[in-house]
Amino acid sequence: MIVEARAIRSALVDGLEAGGVWQVNQVDIRERFLAGVIDLTLAELELDSLAKMELCIAIEVATGVSLAPEELERYASLAALAAEVERRSGA
Numbered sequence: 001m002i003v004e005a006r007a008i009r010s011a012l013v014d015g016l017e018a019g020g021v022w023q024v025n026q027v028d029i030r031e032r033f034l035a036g037v038i039d040l041t042l043a044e045l046e047l048d049s050l051a052k053m054e055l056c057i058a059i060e061v062a063t064g065v066s067l068a069p070e071e072l073e074r075y076a077s078l079a080a081l082a083a084e085v086e087r088r089s090g091a
Contacts, residue, residue, distance in 0.1 A: 003063045003086065003089040005086060006034060006062075008085050011062030011085075013030055013034065014062070015059060016047075016054070016055060019053070019055060020050070020051060040078045041076055041078075042076065042078070044072075056068065056071075063085055063088075065088045071081045
């Protein structure tokens with residue numbers, strides 16, 4: 001399944017919203033992230049275990065790429081995570 005970058009970023013936002021990550025509820029941050037203008041580090045998002053699980057579920061549902069919550073620690077930012085998801089999806 002080939003998934004475009006904006007669709008991957010959208011899936012990340014969906015998962016973060018489901019996990020209660022408040023930063024993505026700010027319209028300006030969300031829109032700039034979706035447009036690829038800004039990046040967010042995973043450290044600044046302070047993801048708890050529920051947020052990590054929701055993020056992984058959203059990624060798999062939207063792209064078919066399966067990640068375990070522990071794998072998220074490999075990526076410094078959402079852009080790095082999105083790039084890996086894009087790579088794994090065959091884009």
